[in-house]
Amino acid sequence: MTVDEVVKFVDKMVFEKTGKHLDDIQTAVVEGTWKRQTYDSIAREYNLSSSHVGDVGSELWQILSEILHEDIKKTNFRSTFERLNIESSQNPNICIGNNYYYSSQTLNQPNKENDKSNINTESKLSAYDLIFAPEIINFYQRETELEKLFGWIFNQNNRLTSVSGLYGTGKTTLVKRFVDLNLHKFAVVIWRSLKYPQPLELLVTDLLNVCQQQPQATLDKQLKQLFDILTEQKCLIILDDLQNIFITGKFAGQYKVAYQDYQNFFTMITEVKHQSHVIVISQEQCSEMECLDDELYPIKSLELSGLYDVDILQNRGLKNEDHWLQLIDLYAGNFIDLKSVSILINKNYDGQVADFLAENTLQITNQMQSRFGEVFNHLSTPEKEIVLHLSKFDIPITRDYLKEGLNLSVVDFNNGLQSLQQRYLVTKIKNEKILFQLSSVFREYMRKSCQD
Secondary structure (H helix, E strand, C coil), X not given: CCHHHHHHXXXXXXXXXXXXXXXXXXXXXXXXXXXXXXXXXXXXXXXXXXXXXXXXXXXHHHHHHHHHCCCXXXXXXXXXXXXXXXXXXXXXXCCECCCEECCCCCCECCCHHHHHHXXXXXXXXXXXXXXXXXXXXXXXXXXXXXXXXXXXXXXXXXXXXXXXXXXXXXXXXXXXXXXXXXXXXXXXXXXXXXXXXXXXXXXXXXXHHHCCCCCCCCHHHHHHHHHHHHHHCCEEEEEECHHHHECCCCCCCCECHXXXXXXXXXXXXXXXXXXXXXXXXXXXXCHHHXXXXXXXXCEEEEECCCCCCHHHHCCXXXXXXXXXXXXXXXXXXXXXXXXXXXXXXXXXXXXXXXXXXXXXXCCCCHHHHHHHHHHHHCCCHHHHHHHHHHCCCCCCEEHHHHHHCCCCCHHHHHHHHHHHHHCCCEEEXXXXXXXXXXXXXXXXXXXXXXXX
């Protein structure tokens, strides 16, 4: 959508709601917000006070929230209207701002005579629970990955999808963006976080309650209820932070005793025929998500690495934009690490990226040390030995050369090396010879830890 189209879009909706067209200041707020300007910037451009622009914006977002039955804010205005535009263009039964109003909770139709045109009329059930889904403020350059998810789920009918990678690579943001763009292609959408995990029985009970089903007495019967729904309706279930159900101090992807039922659940998702989809988001891969034969099993894995785009440093108070890409490269395009480093640069270097880079040191902030400490403590003993040894090398090394420097059995070495790749701490590089390298930022952390 162009900015003019957005203004017309909003003006039409507001007029139908209030009987009044947008005034000049409201138009300025819509245009500026679409261009990702701050209220201060909009106020300066139109010679207004920032507080007045903010008040006008708040009133406008409230009106749009009432129209769309969504919580519209300055931070989500653009992403919401991009989604609405895509969905209205893809489905002729949705006419935003006229006979039908889109909502993340329901399709509210003010004209009851048009009830038969509802996108979900073929479905007996319509339930959306995104309470634990994050709000997207910015979304950067992941169109290729979005297309993959769309193709896997809608074209290939893939039933189980994992989106995995090291923290800070934008996994959750990518999946939320996919949900925002495709919400009403599903009768049921439920997002759950496993940051504080619960046994499978409680999760299934929760899912059934959202679907307005009275859970039966045993887990087997509850699973039968759930799979009946997954078969009859096109559902999407997202489970975020899957790594929290895995054991600390063991190889990657091994389930804690209390959560071993999840392993059987994921296997059932792939083996039982139904028309629904589960997306799991994790910092480490497990065996159920690895498939060597895509033709036989409806499983796909999308592995995310960092994003090398200067836009991810916008609005962080940094100067010397011509040096931003160098900073991004230094921290492997990791959103969370770059946010931490940006704060340090603002406080200690007055936002001067050039001065920070002139130190010629990959600096590990306190927040990064704490985060990597947790990552290291999560590793098994063989993995710890491997990363300690790998941290000594600035260049990738062969498997044999790595093994020579370790006092590990063949089994522990191979399992440890595989596990570190499943955690995205070690990268395999295919050259004339197969080489392995530790993540550069984690390598620097390990070196500093050894010195301490």
